[in-house]
Amino acid sequence: MEQTTLQDALNADEIAAANELTRSWLTGRAEVPAVASGLGIWPLLAVLATGAVEATLDELLEAAGLDIGQAADVPAALLDAVKSAPALNLALAAWAGPRVTLDPDWIGGLPVDAIGALTGDAAVDKPALDAWASRNTGGLIERMPVNLEEPIELLLASALSVRTTWRTPFDERAPFRSGPWKDAGTVLTACYREAVLRVSADTAVLTVPGGDDIDVLLALGLETTPPRDVLSTLIDAAADPAWGRPATELTAEAQPIGVTLLEYPSPQPQTGPEINAIVPAFKLDSDLDLLEDAASLGLELASDDEFAQFDRLAAQRLYVSQAKQTCTAVFSATGFEAAAVTAFGMDWMGAAPPQEMHRHRAVVVTFDRPFAYLARHRPSGLILIAGWVSELGA
Template identity: 40%
Template sequence: MAITRTTTRAVNGLAARWAEAWEERTAGGAASPDEGTVFSPVGVWPLLALLADGAHGAARAELAGAVGLPAEECASAARELLRGPATVRGLESALGLWTAPTVELREPWGAGLPADAHGRLSGDPAVDQLELDTWAAKRTGGLIERMPVEVREDTQLVLASALALRTTWLRPFREGPWAPGTGPWADRVLRGLSRTSALLDRVGVAETPDGHVTELRVLGDTAVDVHLLLGEEQMTAGQVLRAGVGLLDDRRRVVSGFRLPYGEPGPGLHVFRSPSTRPLPPLLTAETVAFDLQAQHDLLGLHRLFGLTTARDTREGHFPGISAAPLAIGSAQQSTMAKFAARGFRSAAVTALGAVGSAPPEPRWITTEVRAVFDRPFAFLAVHRHSRLVLTAGWVTDPELYPDDDEG
């Protein structure tokens, strides 16, 4: 996926700010702090960049600020990001634009869109809603069934993106019942996932301004990995997610499992000597939980974050570079999902504006074992391995129950 470092930093910067803004809303009572979430910065970023290219005045400045690039660079960066997923197996993306008959696109702006991206609204909200819902379901392989915005009689333009990601772990997990001994999940039997590896560099610890964070990288077969992030118990979701994004840009801050001291060097981490009857390589044991998340985000509820404050004002048009018709943003939504399981990971986003033997011999050798345990709320990032671009991010508070303990 050929994406410049500048674009990657801009998208990841939005991811970190989004995590912080989401946390502020939970602290303010707009959402429950006990709820998990999942969101896709890659889903919304190119839409904001395209809008910035066609905007003027305060709306243009606000959108460019949210994108993190000068307005004149936004369009080319958006096209770069939209082309990138085509080179990654298991990652599909699409852009869609629908306009009312009265909206004629400016040639320079429209020419930068994919050839098959532009459709027309019929003026019948029910017919148009069905068409857009069908597009969302098709572009995500059925992972998201509806377009997150509602088509109304006064809808003049809908700009949407769809992202679908599927990857299979290079080394699958073993699935079984798991009942954590302490913490918020101690009274539940969860769908536990565990595996062992000799690759200690898959785990590491970083010291951040808000506390230590343990990172476990789970590698997929499509150059997309999922990073599980466990912070210190006093750290908030936003702090852990922000730390995880920051580590993508500075891997030197991560102390690899090969260099960890004995004891408990990080959250959920235990490093110890283990007696063995034969010479063995170091061992990494990872224990975590399966999760299945869905979330709906009202982007206008965070209009300052996304640079949409002025663009909401319907008293005047803000996008003369898109069309001569006066346009303002009336709704902006994102529907997202993420599922982490024994064999792999999948996520999607549509954004629209699982012996008895003989007595053991006497042990003669000592091996090092690292155990990483994610038995309380943690964060995750789905990351393109080579560009380090954050595709999906989230916070896990409600893992899947093991089937025998599932009342539903």
Template identity: 40%
Template sequence: MIKTAVAGANALTRRWVASIDPDGSVAVSGAGVWPLLAYLAPAAGGDGRDELTSAVGLSADEAAAGAAALVELLQSTPGLRAAIGAWVHPELKLRPQWSDSLPPGAVGVLGEQAVLDAWVREQTDGLLDRMPLTIDPETLLVLASALVARTRWIEPFADGMLRPEAGPWSGRRLAGLHRTTADRDLLAVYETPAGPVTVLTVEGADGIDVDLVIGLPDAPAAAVLAAGVDAPSAVPSRRGSQFAEADTAPGVTVGTGYDHDDTPRLLASLPRFTVTSSHDLLAHADVFGLRTVSDLSSQRLPGVSDFPLGVGAAAQDLTASFTADGFEAAVVTAFDMRAGGAPSGRPLQVRLLLDRPFGFVARHRSSGLVLVAGWVAQGEAWLGRAGLSA
């Protein structure tokens, strides 16, 4: 079941990133949305049920079990934390079959906004401070998920400065991260319909990896990010150790090392970054199978309650940071339910320089579950060594 659930969540992330057209930095988490959709799918009726099961990738009979399996994976994995919460209006009676499908202790009484915001702060260790939805007198049920991912790099980066010489970041002084490693095969190039895409895997100590992805300068961000999501199931055209002198790829140059250094190496430089995003999921309702259940003209969720319900709002807030020491991300998603070849001589040095917009994909290593995927349109500014130590 967990393999099917992971495949469904990753497919949702893949569809979501393919639909983005970022004007700036952006990040999404299909893993944060998918369990909520899976809990709703068996409770929906008619076309809404069909749309939700299609979005989830599981039958209605399997969806709730898939959600439970995914949440259990997230809760039992070092470096990850997850929670499901549901708050119900005192006068709304839930069907026991649906409420019992939620994790034990997940259901509470809907009251003040401050209670929901406090839950967000508790579940994300303060990385996020409020529920992405604001309740009002018409809110009858709130269903939410929280996800936190933290890892420290097995091989950390060094802080420094990065000053791009060309492209949209040309002339800027950015807070740079630099690392040299002997494992050149952490870098791979994939051929895609949008051209070659370079992927660098940064390994975390808690079974969480972050793939940094960059395409050609004119490649759409959505296509580059989609390639990053797909990378584990694709075959690379080249790995870092297969580069020859003067070979190139997006972000990559190849040359020879210093005379005294006889070890081939992979050098990587990128800006430190923090990406924060807020998403109205109903703006892309078809991606999430929410088109019909968000129509409040009739009963859309008969499996939740005898009282007619529909999804009045759906939103996600997210923050993700990549630093010299590691990666940290927090996601809260909520639904508001309402009525209605090498040359001779010196060794080759393969260098990846991310000095223009690029993407990132954080995933659970053993299951392949994509936790967060995003696009970095701007790196952090260099504040000098005083700023780094602050």
């Protein structure tokens, strides 16, 4: 039987809702984190909503951008569809303590085999939860980001991972000679023969195509533009193929920030666009307390120990006492590359016939200061990971 794809499992409105949660959450924070996943939160809000009532339900559905029918269907549909995307892995699970009596209807709506048990003994529970996190992220994250020393009667969790290799490999070059990353980290260069760079008056957006339907998009804005605004513009550009204009249409009189034009002679005629990207490698990690963002995530009432209403979830009164996320992201050159310079000493035998030269026009975009990025599933447009690069990490 043919596997359901992400773009078939989720309609355009649902994908837009997931992406909008990413935007509203990250741009509503005091600082945009280095790496975060709105998609990791979105299905958990849906799962919570199916157990909530009244104002708590309304708040969760509004944050997730779903109605109650969609909230019941989206988690299982998302899990099933991710199986068709080789670069992605997504898992959802719940663990209940011995004192909680879960509603059978709520359990029935969860993905199969999603329920486990908590003993209440951190020495027993932690290794099992950490093993689940590691197993479902391919070892990228090795711990469950909750404090088991505090009482937890019910735990809901998602694990998301994405892996891809670049369609066009990067080369390494010398570190930047100026700017905030002077003499730091590894700088990568690649030349693209396709229109991967779009620009507006104040933003340049580069699409780095990966295999297995994954793209990573980078956005460089004006130095005076707040990170949240650069990220918001990047999300707009990711959703709209008509955003901005191709960098190949630029003129010398109108070059946006971070972009320069080059002309050079070549014995071969130019057959398409030439986009040269200069990007730093980065390795980023974040640990986020999501209750600090309760308003944008629809968790204000859900996390209120007096007013939370989850009557359809369990016989006992429950509220969200912890909400955390740990993330990691690595942008690097893939594989092994080697280079050699070979020179033959040659002397004149006579004048060579003149060779016709062709003028080439190339665009260079340089990410030599902080920028926004996101990873998306190319066919559906679903945003998987996003963040702000201000330090390059290890």
